[in-house]
Amino acid sequence: MAHFYLIDELVSTVVGELLSLRGSEGRHAATVSRVRVGESLLVGNGRGLIVSTTALTVEKDVVTLEVTNVDGIALPTTQITLVQALAKNDRDERAVEACTELGIDAILPWAAERSISKWEGPKVAKGRSRWGAIVREATKQSIRAYIPEVLAYEKASVFVKTLAGTQLIVLDPTGDVSLGEMSLPVSARHDESTSGVALSDGAPFASFALIVGPEGGITPSELALLRANGATIATLGKNILRTSTAGPAALAILSSRLRRL
Structure with a gap:
């Protein structure tokens, strides 16, 4: 080993x-x-x-x-952030660990309206530190060159500003298109000079964010807010995945489509 x-x-x-x-x-x-x-x-x-x-x-x-x-080791041409809603029974931590091993670039803890688990007061710093420790160990496990950054704990109304300029992809059963089939704002051409995916004019698309809700799902008001900020609502197929599974599955699909694997 x-x-x-x-x-x-x-x-x-x-x-x-x-x-x-x-x-x-x-x-x-x-x-x-x-x-x-x-x-x-x-x-x-x-x-x-x-x-x-x-x-x-x-x-x-x-x-x-x-x-x-x-x-x-150079950073990937395209960056992917996981926006993970807090969840009970350590399901959020499982998602953080698996996504780190699969190559996520940053992780944002989400204070979703339906999250049963909450970080308040001293729990905010403690929770972020805990996720940072998980990310560090998963980085070592997977022998990654970069440790993903754990961003600040935020509500949807705040992180849409934090992630301004990022292509938002919300994973939700109500989505109109499958993540594997949705149109990405990049060409299918693989740019060998940069080892990344390029736009039709040759410029790399900077970043994507995969947004995963809590056990109870994303509220209609949150979905409306995300749509208003340019998010695409996508599904992962017919099966309904747990919050601990959705992020890693989506990351694998998106990384393959962006040729980051």
Whole structure:
């Protein structure tokens, strides 16, 4: 199994340089993963840098590494944000974890009108921090070059402004079109020079947002607000998916259509 660790303060490095895993990352490598001298590890900074290393020394909570290869990974040409309504029984957290592993670029916690779970007062910071921890661990699990940003907790009336300029896609059974068939504001041509999907004039479309409601669904007033702000209401087929499943399923479909996989 590949070992992948994050060193947040890592900015750049070169082959032959020595790095150290310390603190929780070092303890995990030494005592949980039981890394041994001579083993290969991958290290990243969550901002596009992936470094191949070899373990030189292993102590209780410090692992010394020698850099053997350095890769700089570019961001995808198109960015996708998950707008996930809070949900009970950790279903929202499951969606956050799975979407991180599948390549989401940012996650916005949504204070939907029908959400049973609510973040209020100190719970706002605590909840956002919790989602950030889930995102970080899922990034390590999937060996991703970038850690998705967890944005501020917002109502629909606020996030439509936060996401101004983004193509909004609302996942709802009342939608008029399937996500797999809806018209996207991009051409079918794959631009090999940028490894992204381009508009007919060659310019990349910047961003999409997948909006997932809570267990009780999205209210008519929220749907009206989202429609008024240019959102497309789309379905994921005949089956009704849980809030924990809809986001990951939609992300897989959209990523395939945008050729991000």
